[in-house]
Amino acid sequence: MSAQLKRIEQQFAIEQFYYREARMLDNRQYQQWFALVTESISYVMPSRVNKLVDNRLRGKEEMISIDKELERSDDMGSPIREEGYAHLFVRVDRAYKANSWAENPPARTRRIVGNVEILSVEENTYRVTSNFHLFFARPGSDNFIYSGQRNDRLIVDGDSFKIDAREVIMDYANIDVPTLGLLF
């Protein structure tokens, strides 16, 4: 198989995985979704701040780089979420209780995952970036749009994948959505 064909095949497999994942999440099949993550998963959402522009960087792309706006897991700021398997388990478990009031009645969601780009492949590990728009209709409240980017580390699992790391970079000026505690 030519390298070109192999790349197309990889791209196809990853995209199909993301579509399947999105369908499970929108269908509220979180227990099935939970089977798509490894037990060592790192699930992180950096926070986003408005930094002072450094005059010495005038004229350079670095001056307004997105990295500067993020408080990530590996620095000493305050990321919005830093979770592992146990945290995600609690979230999934909670979704199927009648007294999880923020989801009673449950929100209606529809997400589009796009701009899927494989950044690197090393043996069975893929680094992939993708974008999403998520429509979120909360009964008793309002409709909201979530927009963000996901930086994933995926591990080959038979003829599918497992999510071993996900960093969700949300796009917001002010957080005016009901919660950032969803599964993105």
Added chain:
Amino acid sequence: MIKISDLVSDDAAYISRRAWSDPAVYQLEKHGVFGKAWLFLGHETQIKHPGDFVQAYMCETPIILARGEDNKIYANINSCSHRGLPVCRADHGNTKRFVCPYHNWSYKVDGSLVAIPQEKMVSQKPDKNTLGLKPVPRVESWQGMIFGSFDESIEPLDSYLGDMRFYLDAFFDRFENGIEFAGAPHRWTINANWKLPMENQLGDVNHGPFLHSAVIPAEANQEIFDVGLSAVPHPGHGATFRLMPEGTPNENMAWGMEGMGAILGGSEVKEYLFEIQAKAKERVGDIRARMKGLTYGVYPNLSFLWSNTSFKVSHPRGPGKVEYWSWSAIPADAPDSVKKILRTNYSSFFGPGGILEQEDSEAWMQQFIGSNIDFADDKPYYYGLGMGDEKPHPELPGMVSSTANEYYARAFFKRWREALESVSDQDANRIALAEVR
């Protein structure tokens, strides 16, 4: 037509829906509550070096909190003296000057005006000494916590906090080198009235077993039932905690052990927390070493969530909207590896992505819906639970009772009613509110 005396009954057992939703009441709150209180601005560790600044709010007024070149702390209103634009756009940073984008008037971090670029083209020279940013008239700190007040004649911060310091010190004094705030605050908006997030932390522990029952285990609620206390050291302030029996093992007593971070974080963080607890008796005394805090409130809108170690401010944005700010507080001298774990004690459960916070936000938002309806003004909210159960305590300051007693809220609303009544006729006329008085 609303009278202030109709908003809160004399015994505060009934609170009107209008107290939560009426735009005219909110205008009175701005002057009577926020204009006359000490309001939390930030922590000294956020502005360690000359030129460091962070943004803050006093009600809806934007504030720059900064450390000047003289190493002193300054708080100024973030609005240019020329045309009113905010001169500081960043959440935090270090700078020599704030420059207004419109005509480049520029200010030192202490608020003084240093340059008017147009000056050289005109013959009249403005007096720059009178044209600095408007300073917050009173700024004081206690335990590193910086507060500001618009009321020049307000009592000193120390006496304003009063015996609330006893309860706050049970936390602060545990740490030899104090605490610090991790990173920038999380800020998010909730369609709710600002008083409900405040009331929630001031003493409303009793919603936990119900609103949060999908996540909080029954044993945790049983512990609150068995040894939980609600203390009101002064009306408007409140502290809730569990007073653990002597001999309670560290696992179940030490500060920090309740969060997901510590539970999942391995031996390093556990040993660190146990070491703090081992010194607690010597540092804060026997009774406070046995305090396992829940939630605290400082009038009017600062709260502290001990169990997940977060400070929060409920900033109003109108009667039906809150901009909620929260910070994770961690011991300043902890190793970085421990700090990273402890900050997740907060973020796992609270903040804009927190598992518990989403339920709270939902309840607060729904309460505003109920408060903003018509044809139900004859059914004010019932606040009478536990009326009269509060008593002085031999070892704890203030009035003390079980956590189901709503005395904390009655005390808050009596103070709040007095604050609204204190708005002078002159002020009320100025804000065109004569009709609600």
